[in-house]
Amino acid sequence: MKRILLSLALVTSLSACAAMPTPYQEATGSRWGYEENQIERNRFRVSFGGNSLTDRETVELYLLYRSAELTVEQGYDYFELVERAVDSETRTLGRHPRYGGFSVRYAYFHPRWGWRGLHDPFWDDFHEREITRFEASAEIVMGNGDKPDHSRAFDARDVMANLGDDIVRPEAE
Template sequence: MKQRFWAAITAALLVTSCASPYGKNTLFGGYSDTRIDDSHYLVRFDGNGNSSQDRVWNFWIYRCAELTKEKGYAYFALERSPGKTSSARQIEDQILALREGGDETRLMPTKGASYVPIYIPGSTITTWHTNAVVSMMGDPLPENTVAFRAQAIIDQLDAYIKSDGKVAPPSRDEIFRNAVVLRKATPATGFSGTL
C-alpha cells in the first residue's frame, strides 16, 4: 500500500515538473490526430500545468504543418469543426486587419486555446489545449482560398520545436505573414502569393 502511494506521488511530481514535450499525447501531454477523411484531420494538442498557452499553440500549429507534409500536401486551412469552414472572404478580412495592426486572434477561425482549471487541494493548475480540423490542399490552390504553407510554418518553428522551447519562437504575426497564402480570382487573372 505504501509503495502505491509513493509511486502515485512520484508520478504526480513528474507530471507537474516538466512542460509538455512535442510528441504524441501521453501522461505529460502532446498531440493527437484523428482522421476524418484523406485530407481532413482533427489535430489537438494538450498541455500540462507547466505548458504555457504560447507553447501549446506553437506545438499545435507545427503539428498541423507537419501532418500536412506527411500526408503529401503543401497547404492547409483550419476549420472550427467538420462542415463549418470560415469563408475565404472572412479569413481575408481577418488577415488584412492583422496586417494593419489588428488583433492577432482575429486571424484564427478557432479560438486558439482553451484552459481547464484542475483543482488540487491548496492550489489550481491551469492547462491549455487547442484543436481544429485541418483541411489539407495541394497545388494549385482552389480559387478564393486562404491557406497556410506547411513548409513555411515548419521552417519558422523548427528550431523552437527541436530545442524543446529553449529557442524563442517567432511571433504569431510573423508566422502568419510568412506562411499565409491567398489565391483570389479576378476577372482577368488569378492572384496567388504570400501576403
C-alpha cells in the same frame, strides 16, 4: 542532521527536474502531447494537450507545427484551419497543514488553556494555488498547389521552417 538536509536537497532537486512542460511528442500512453484523427481523405482533427507547466502559447505553437508536419507527411503543400479552439482546465489546490501538509504533532502548554495537542501554532494556516492546463484543437483541410490568399491558410513547409527552432522534443533516454 547533515544527512537529512543533504537527502532533502537531493530529493528537491530531482523532483524539480521531473517537473517540466510537455515536450513536442505523440500522446501515446498519456494525455500530454499531440493526437490526430482522419475525418476525410484530406481533412483531419489535430489536438495538442499540455500539462499544467505548459503555457497556452506553447500549446498553440505545437498545434500549428503538428498540423504543418502532418500536412507534409500526407503529401500536401498547405493546410487551412476550418475550426480552431483552445480549452483550459483550472483547478485550485489547497492544503491545510494539519490535514495533509506540514503536520507537526506535539503538545504544548498555553497559560490560559493548559496543555494542547495536535496543533502547530507556527504552521497552522491554509495554502492554496491555482493550476491551469491548456489543450488546443483544430480541424484542418489540406491541399496542393498555391496556398489560398486568406489568414486561415498556411504553407506547411514555411510553418515548419519558421517554428522549428521553438519546438522542444523529449530528451533521449
